[in-house]
Amino acid sequence: MYKKPSPMKQKSKPDLPDEIRALLPITPAVFYTLFALASGEQHGYAIMQSVKGLSNGSIRMGPGTLYATIQRLLKLDLIEEITPPKRAQESERRRRVYRLTGWGRRVFDEEVSRLGAVLRQVRLSNLIPRGGEAR
Amino acid sequence: MIPPAVSMSNQVFRRFVILYPADLRREFGDDLADIFSQQIETAWEENAWRGIAAAWLNVLGDCASITLPYVAARLAVPALAAVISSVWFSLALCAINPSRSHKW
Numbered sequence: 001m002y003k004k005p006s007p008m009k010q011k012s013k014p015d016l017p018d019e020i021r022a023l024l025p026i027t028p029a030v031f032y033t034l035f036a037l038a039s040g041e042q043h044g045y046a047i048m049q050s051v052k053g054l055s056n057g058s059i060r061m062g063p064g065t066l067y068a069t070i071q072r073l074l075k076l077d078l079i080e081e082i083t084p085p086k087r088a089q090e091s092e093r094r095r096r097v098y099r100l101t102g103w104g105r106r107v108f109d110e111e112v113s114r115l116g117a118v119l120r121q122v123r124l125s126n127l128i129p130r131g132g133e134a135r
Numbered sequence: 136m137i138p139p140a141v142s143m144s145n146q147v148f149r150r151f152v153i154l155y156p157a158d159l160r161r162e163f164g165d166d167l168a169d170i171f172s173q174q175i176e177t178a179w180e181e182n183a184w185r186g187i188a189a190a191w192l193n194v195l196g197d198c199a200s201i202t203l204p205y206v207a208a209r210l211a212v213p214a215l216a217a218v219i220s221s222v223w224f225s226l227a228l229c230a231i232n233p234s235r236s237h238k239w
Contacts, residue, residue, distance in 0.1 A: 044166055044169070044170050045170050045173050048170065048174075060193065061197075062194055062196065062197020062198070062200075063166075063170040063171050063174070063194065063197065064155050064159065064167065064197045064198055064200070064201040064202075065197050065200065066170065067159055067162075067166060067167055067170075068159055068201050071158075071159060071162060071163065095166075095169070096166060
């Protein structure tokens with residue numbers, strides 16, 4: 001008899017390197033940093049502000065957490081530093097700007113799929129808290 | 136003009152950066168100070184002294200959350216080595232002079 005696989009048990013695509021796969025599920029700081037960069041390149045302070053906005057203020061990264069996360073993501077090749085455009089102002093050019101790499105996008109997509117699967121399971125189990133959908 | 140509370144906070148933070156792990160400081164020291172500077176300016180504009188206090192509390196918590204695990208990880212190996220070597224030394228001492236073993 002055919003048994004439909006549980007969305008919780010869906011495997012990641014096989015070509016994700018082990019060191020990156022080991023990151024999954026990712027921490028909120030890593031997730032929101034990737035989330036912030038998924039919409040385009042940003043410098044450190046902009047990432048910090050985006051994280052605050054995207055998490056409705058629930059994640060407030062300090063400078064140390066932000067740059068420790070950036071350092072880790074750079075080492076893992078999930079994000080990369082880019083040179084700001086020549087037309088940018090001097091203060092803007094001084095700032096380091098980051099963007100997602102292909103691997104970074106993959107990890108973000110994998111995590112979003114995982115969270116989506118978790119949410120589907122919670123819905124199927126009728127365990128959504130009262131008012132939870134509206135939040 | 137930059138308010139004194141903001142410029143003083145920036146100066147203090149430039150010294151405070153030394154508390155962050157060395158590799159982070161080396162690679163992102165200026166960026167840490169730059170981000171803090173923007174945070175503290177916004178905090179001053181929005182809530183004056185209360186904003187400054189909140190920004191400092193945030194930074195203290197941030198520094199502790201980054202630095203403490205780093206220090207613990209660095210101390211773990213020497214501490215473990217010290218415990219193992221002292222146990223080994225005690226066992227060796229007992230092997231040489233078994234009569235000492237009951238005096239532990």
